[in-house]
Amino acid sequence: MTRDDIKSDMKSILDTCSGIKVFFIDDDNNELYDSDIESEGLDEFMVSFVSDLKNKFTDNEKFSIPNLSNADERKHALYYFDFDDQIHEFKYLDKVNEMQANKIIGKYQVRSKGLSSIKAVVIRLKGSDGKVISFYQYIHRTSLWTSGKGVFFTTHKTRVVKMTDDVLRLNNSFIFAKIGQNYLINNVRAFEKELGFDKIIHAKAAQYCTSIESRGLVENLEKFNKQINKEINFARKFVKVFKNSAVIEQNLSNEEIISFAMSKPFYEGKLKLTEDGSQFDLNSISRCSNFLQLLDDEFLKSELTGMNYIARAKDRASS
Template sequence: MLIDDLKENLKKFVDNPDDSVACVYGVLQDGDVFNIKKLDIASTDQPAIRDLYLKSTQDLLISKTDLSLIKLSSCDDRREAIYEYDLELPINLNFLKDLKLDDSFSKFNFDSDDLSKMRGLIIEIGNETETYMIYKSFPLIHLFGRGSLYFGLKKAEERFERIDQSFLRLTTGFQLLIYQDTLYVVDLSFLEKSASFKGLIKAEAEKGIAAIASLGLLDSIEPLKDMIEDLAFSRKLTKVINDSPVIKAGISNAQIIDFIKGHSILSKKIKISADETKIELNTKVSKNEFLRVLLDDHLYSVLTSKLYVARAKDDAA
């Protein structure tokens, strides 16, 4: 789906709030098991929740004029972007796979369920014909538990009294969105803080290293393996395996080496072997520049006759 289509479809919900309702589900974690429970919320409070997250949808997605939509495996350095999730789901988000929310989910019960195990909320907004879901996790959910002192001023009274019970405070914003069975990442930093997601990126990066090794272009693949723990570098390796224009076009090793040798900047940063058949990656700079070559980030402007590094690119046709 194109970003304009996604924004237009979501705008229909925002423009017609009274046609939609909001249902809230809690995600509870018990060890490695995640359970989804429906939260019983008074019908008089549901419109306020609906409007809160319709506004968040407007602010985070619809109103952003320069927003791009990119596949997560091919993400680049552009700031205003959301990402279509096209990798394996990490363990802590696997409950979102093929998720369908309905009345079959049991309700959260304070007698049998532990509010402190709440790890996230799923809010489904929609009508009888179409819905979308958002997911928000800590720190976007504020859980106030017993063991600390909280005071509130009761309506029409002057005295502050202690609130001696656990409660949730809902705030604006969300990190993930699901629409028409597609998962979109609105807040990439949320994923990057997840240990299980880092593990997935590392696994994908190892596939990228294997693909590069198969080219026979490097004198040694070890310099790339040494960078596998660097998340930013691993993301570039993931993009190489999924979206390298150079590999997809079948550019030969000789062509790649000739391009580097003839480039006024790259020729000073990437070392070519004495027999001019291999690339030697002996510095961190050379490793990053080599990946930029495979991602075709080094471009030449016909108009200005200048060389550029274009980390964010969309096809012109």
């Protein structure tokens, strides 16, 4: 399934959306339950949710689906999951997408449990052709008000009274989605922090670091390794560079990389070589960051104007 196929199927589902189903994940046992939300409120939420998805993505000309390993700060993007190691939460969307329309599963026992044990919400939308897309929402404290935490008030006829029931607010945000066999990440930071993907990033970065070490391009990777283990932003960028950089992909020689870096004033003042000039000396955090920038091929020159640029977010153009 190509990225264009994903966009096309997603647009078709949203343009002809004929049904919504919402499930709760119970924090007590990590099981998936039918939310049993009344249909009128669910239909109203569906209209709002679909409209927001269309505005941000399928009806937006800037909508793109880059690889998660190449994630940057661009807007209107859903990042394609391109890692081998998967998180546990993917199984919920697997189950929901494969579920037959008439499949009956247990209902969430709101009378006995209230809403406080809901860990996450799974939303499934269905198009007129039967295709589905599902979304995973993590429940934050701002989305859930429970009667046992603080005192909340609401209106009742002509008075303001204390709330005695739990309140859950469904919103249009989501961490990741699944369409077909493809996982699309919307909130990268939450995907790492809330769902534990940061551990996979750190492990993958450590693995890639051994490849850099074997090339002999750097004299000592101790400082670099410490940054990988300590800073998720640094580890994430290194994984992005190693999986997507043309510098790595084309297997440029150490001599070519060093010669290029030292020929550019931008890098010459920010990177340091060993005494014999055969390796980079990364004995500072700033040099580690600048070395990553070099490997990411961020230094670009416009063929039109001859101006030099640092481009952190970029897509390869067709030759």
